[in-house]
Amino acid sequence: MTLLSPKLLSIRRAAVIAVRGLRCASQYPRGYPRFEGITAIDQNIDQDHDEVHLVPADVLSARMTSNPYYHAADVESEKVFREYDNGKRIFHFVVDTPKDAGFSQSKKDGLFLDAYRNTACSAIRQLRALKATSLSLHVECEPDLASGTGKAVLQSALLAGYTFDNGICFDPLLKQSISLKVNGKPFTDAETAELCKATILARDLVNERADIANPKMLHDVAEEIAANTGMTFKSIVGIPALDHEDLHLISAVGQGSRFEPRLVCLEHMKGKPDQQPIVLVGKGITFDTGGLNLKPTKFIENMHFDMGGSAAVLGAMQAIAKLNIPVNVVGVVALAENAVGSGAYKPMAVIKSRSGKTVEVGNTDAEGRLVLADALTYAQETYEPHTVIDVATLTGACIVALGPYAAGIFTNDSQLSDRLISAGQTVYERLWPLPILPEHREEMKGTIADINSTGPSRYGGASTAAAFLEMFIKDSVHWAHLDIAGPSDYAKAAGPFPQGGTGFGVQVLARYVASCAA
Numbered sequence: 396m397t398l399l400s401p402k403l404l405s406i407r408r409a410a411v412i413a414v415r416g417l418r419c420a421s422q423y424p425r426g427y428p429r430f431e432g433i434t435a436i437d438q439n440i441d442q443d444h445d446e447v448h449l450v451p452a453d454v455l456s457a458r459m460t461s462n463p464y465y466h467a468a469d470v471e472s473e474k475v476f477r478e479y480d481n482g483k484r485i486f487h488f489v490v491d492t493p494k495d496a497g498f499s500q501s502k503k504d505g506l507f508l509d510a511y512r513n514t515a516c517s518a519i520r521q522l523r524a525l526k527a528t529s530l531s532l533h534v535e536c537e538p539d540l541a542s543g544t545g546k547a548v549l550q551s552a553l554l555a556g557y558t559f560d561n562g563i564c565f566d567p568l569l570k571q572s573i574s575l576k577v578n579g580k581p582f583t584d585a586e587t588a589e590l591c592k593a594t595i596l597a598r599d600l601v602n603e604r605a606d607i608a609n610p611k612m613l614h615d616v617a618e619e620i621a622a623n624t625g626m627t628f629k630s631i632v633g634i635p636a637l638d639h640e641d642l643h644l645i646s647a648v649g650q651g652s653r654f655e656p657r658l659v660c661l662e663h664m665k666g667k668p669d670q671q672p673i674v675l676v677g678k679g680i681t682f683d684t685g686g687l688n689l690k691p692t693k694f695i696e697n698m699h700f701d702m703g704g705s706a707a708v709l710g711a712m713q714a715i716a717k718l719n720i721p722v723n724v725v726g727v728v729a730l731a732e733n734a735v736g737s738g739a740y741k742p743m744a745v746i747k748s749r750s751g752k753t754v755e756v757g758n759t760d761a762e763g764r765l766v767l768a769d770a771l772t773y774a775q776e777t778y779e780p781h782t783v784i785d786v787a788t789l790t791g792a793c794i795v796a797l798g799p800y801a802a803g804i805f806t807n808d809s810q811l812s813d814r815l816i817s818a819g820q821t822v823y824e825r826l827w828p829l830p831i832l833p834e835h836r837e838e839m840k841g842t843i844a845d846i847n848s849t850g851p852s853r854y855g856g857a858s859t860a861a862a863f864l865e866m867f868i869k870d871s872v873h874w875a876h877l878d879i880a881g882p883s884d885y886a887k888a889a890g891p892f893p894q895g896g897t898g899f900g901v902q903v904l905a906r907y908v909a910s911c912a913a
Contacts, residue, residue, distance in 0.1 A: 403874075427561045428599035430623065430713070432592035434553050435574040437529075438581050444529040446485045449511060449548065449786050453494045454535060459487075474517070485615060486522070490514045490792055505820075507540060508547045512823065515551035516890050522570070523556045531574045538578060545582040549575055550823070553591035554891040559602040575685035589714045590905055592824065592896035597710035601891065601896030605682035605699040609654040610730035613679060613702065617659045617709055617728065624716035627662035641749040642773060644765040648758075649731030651686065651739030656731035658770060660777075661712045663724045666912075671781040672723035672772045673911065675712070675904055678763045679705030679730040681787055686733050686759030687741055698894055701763070703883035704787040705730060707900025712906040722912045727774045729766035733759070745844045754809075755841040757849030763789050764848060764860055768867045775869055782811065782873040784907075785864065786900045792856030793829075793878040801825040802882055802899065805861035806875040807868065815875055815907050822902035823891060826877065835862040877903075 427621040450458075455476065459465035470476045470489060473909035478485040491514075493506040511534065522530055536544045552573050575582045600608055600616065614630060617625060631637055633655045642658060649656025664672070680701040681835045684690060690698065705728035712726035740746075744756045746765075749772040754765065767785055774783060793803040802819075804826040806812040812828055835858045840851040846866055850859035861876050868874045882899040885892045892899075 411841050426558075427603060428596050430596055430604070430620075432553060432588075432595045433571070434556060435572045436531065436549075436575070436583055436588060438574045438583070440529050440531050440572060440574045443483060443722050444531060445522060445527045446483065446531050446533065447522065448487045448533045448535070449490050449514050449518065450487055450535050452489045455487055455489060474514070475521070480804055485702055486518065488514050488518045489689040497561045504540060504543070507537070508543055511536065511544050512547040512551050515889060516555035517547045519555040520888070523558075526570065529572045531655060532576070533579075534575070534577045534582075537579065541577050541582075545575065545577040546584050546587050547823070548577070549582065549584055549587050549590060551891050553588065554594060555893075556887075557595060557598060557893045559599065559893075559895060561599075561603065577913060586718060586909065591715045593714035593717075593905065594708035594901045596713060597898035597901045598708040598893070598896045600709065601700055601703050601898065602707040603699070605732065608699065608702070609681050610649070610657055610679070611654060613681065613705060613709070613728070613730050614659055617661060620709060620713045620716075621661050621682065624663075624713060626712065626716050627664070628674050629660040629662070630657055632657040640773065641747075642769045643746050643752065644748050644769040645729050645731055647740040647744070647746050648680070648686075648733055648762045648766050651736040652732035652734035654681070654732050656729075656766075658773065659728045659730060661709075663712060663716050663720075663722075663726075665719060665721050667725035670723045672725050672778050673782045673784070673908060674725045674778055674780040675708045676767060676770050676774055676783060676785040677705035677708030677726070677728040678702070678767050678785070678789065679728045680763055680766065683733045683760070683762065684735050686735060686762060688759045690760060697884065700884045701788050702730070703879055704728075704763075704785070704789075704900065705794075706896075706898065707786045707879065707883075707904060710898060710901035711904035711908070714858070714901065718905075718909070720905075720909050720912050722908055724908055725778050725780070726775065729770040731762075731766055733762045748867070752846055752866065753841070753844040755844035755847045757847045761849045761860070763787050764863050767864055769864060771864065771867045775872060780872060782875075783868065784815070784875045784877065784904065786877045786879055786904065788880040788883050789876075789878045790857045790860050790880055792853070792860075794881040796857060797827055797881050798828065799881040799885055801827040802829060803829040803857050803861075803878040804875055805829055805831055805858070805865075805878070806873075807865065808873040808875070811873050811875050813879075814910060815903065818906040818910055819903040822906050824899055824903040825881070826851050829861070829878075831855060831858055831862045831865060835859050836865070839863050839866065847859065
């Protein structure tokens with residue numbers, strides 16, 4: 396082995412440091428997080444750019460009968476037919492619309508929109524792989540479903556091309572411009588566009604690594620959102636300030652980290668002065684080691700995703716403010732890093748919550764419910780809301796139950812549940828109701844404190860976690876808990892959801908708030 400001289404070693408170290416400096420310096424100029432999305436809508440795209448048609452299979456087949464290059468078997472297999480006109484690329488993507496199989500009309504309409512959504516996502520991903528920067532989308536569909544189809548395709552066009560490449564310093568960002576026509580008429584929708592921009596923001600926050608997306612960074616992003624949209628920003632920063640407000644559960648979870656824990660509030664008061672607000676509460680654990688109950692390898696690596704609930708609330712609040720929805724809404728996010736260290740909180744510790752109830756720490760890896768408990772109490776006491784919705788990547792048990800395809804919804808109000816589920820269906824963020832049974836509540840009783848933070852076994856973990864949160868909800872408050880642990884993070888791209896952080900929760904929250912203004 397050849398040994399380098401001290402002088403050469405010094406030169407090499409300096410070179411390594413310089414390269415690392417370039418990489419770090421490149422992160423923020425590249426524009427992460429992206430507040431304005433990655434795809435621009437431009438109805439004036441000229442005719443020389445790529446052209447994409449979404450067409451039902453029977454319509455395309457009838458149209459191409461005289462085209463010698465059209466081979467039905469190949470198109471059926473590939474789901475796309477390509478043409479070239481003086482160097483211009485023209486793509487005809489096949490939409491497999493549902494056949495009449497005895498479905499109800501609403502079921503058939505839903506399958507119809509899903510078919511167009513999936514085809515549009517496939518088209519956008521293929522065009523992005525071909526480095527297309529500008530394209531015109533042309534959709535042909537049944538006239539009575541034109542509006543819904545247009546929104547589904549627009550959502551797909553704005554979201555399906557998402558990638559997070561902040562660590563790749565020297566490749567240019569691929570940004571796209573699109574135009575959209577539905578049945579020959581230009582189509583756009585301001586609400587869909589704003590919801591997609593906010594979802595991109597949430598995705599960037601979730602995908603960013605935890606040494607960058609730490610509690611202070613999320614605090615600063617929230618402050619920037621407020622400044623850009625005219626919302627009121629408030630925060631409680633650091634353990635002394637949190638303890639002064641009796642937010643001992645939040646400070647306990649964050650006390651082992653070099654990053655100060657904090658509580659952040661965004662206020663959008665655009666409703667009537669006497670209207671009680673809706674409060675959206677997000678779990679913001681920027682990295683979850685599990686604490687002293689340390690997570691093992693293959694479970695700890697992606698725990699920068701554990702602030703998905705706070706990202707959803709921040710994104711939703713941005714969209715709500717940008718759309719100027721005339722409702723009083725407050726976003727509250729509890730931010731902390733659950734770190735390992737000599738100062739970390741301990742299993743079986745007893746901590747007094749802001750509500751006055753004492754909590755026995757059954758497992759330091761059940762930290763999300765602790766920060767949510769204090770945030771929920773603070774939100775109710777400070778803002779006196781009529782409705783509180785919390786959003787959290789809370790339990791692996793919910794992933795076991797539902798996979799990545801839907802979030803679990805727990806609530807004390809069936810009408811609130813129905814409205815949230817309906818809102819989720821319109822934006823393809825699906826919610827599935829799960830129960831809190833009397834037995835789940837019984838399991839959360841403590842032995843040396845009022846409440847134990849974990850149940851006695853791993854069974855029913857999503858429901859016992861929800862039962863814990865329910866203990867911090869006032870009887871007069873309409874409450875829903877969304878466990879988004881599954882759909883917040885996809886192992887591979889599917890539909891409008893990319894691999895990695897999906898920004899799930901932004902659209903269903905904003906759509907629900909918008910429905911309250913109707």
